Amino acid sequence: MRTVDRYPEGAGAEGVLAIHDARTVTPPEIVLQGSMILLGDAQRILERLPTASVRCAVTSPPYWGLRDYGIAGQIGLEATLPQYINRLVTVFREMRRVLRPDGTFWLNIGDGYTSGNRGWRAPDKKNPARAMSVRPDTPEGLKPKDLLGVPWRMAFALQQDGWFLRSDIVWEKPNAMPESVKDRPTRSHEYLFLFSQREDYYYDHLAIQEKSDGDGRPRNRRSVWGVNTEPCREAHFATFPPALVEPCILAGSAKDDYVLDPFFGAGTVGVVCQRRGRQFVGIELHPDYVNIAARRLANLFAKVTTHDYHAA
16 A cells, blocks of 8 residues: 555544535545545545545444434435435435446345334433434324335335446344343344445456355355354444455455445445455545544554645
8 A cells, every 4th residue: 555644633644635615625526635634525525535545445334213323414314205315316326326337235224114104212221322312203104113124115216316226235243232122023134235336247256256065165155144244342332243344345355446435434335345455445525434433444454644635
């Protein structure tokens, strides 16, 4: 990697360039220079990234009605579920321009239950972090206690917008959080969807082969992935686990390719890219998470050299 840059005070990571909101960047188009963390709104920054510049996109956007991140412009607290889905479809439509024509898009998105029109959510005694003081109303057409079905609504909306929906992967969580429910099974899975822009695309199936249960010979990867959740001490909640991200990056990119995460969070996609010889572009709205990601990458990799791009 070439240089280490960061924003703001804190740390960066080897080859990581942190820019404060792309709206302040001149000229309008952001030139990719090694791995980058871009602080700002995903839609606005994507509009300034070069066309067909990344090979693969891997992301997990904020889930609807799950958490208030306390920052203006955040995704996830839209008044209605269609507004949430439409907003993400718009972001991913712009991301499609940035993705190479043979590129793939891997999307992890979680589900939830209707609120019963309560504007809050009580803490679960087995999971206190689930408490919220703000919560969207029950979507029109659904009933109290209904499963929202967000992942498939999102997948079908993206399919309708022109993406090829190629696979639904079940992320099975062996260490799933307990729930204090007695009238349904405890949820222990999420979905990971694979999308492409066309019928033929880059997909290295050999890079993610698994051993067969019988003779242990290599076989094509199956569509149920057992991966433990992993906490992030600084973020105070479970983050995108590297073991879930790694197969996506290995199958969807080659060494030195650019991988994009428009909702970078604590930087797991960047961590896997660094380990696997890929470059990355991470976009994150919240300055605190930019700092967390930069410190996390710096702690895992080389000593950093810092440059302030606040006024770039």
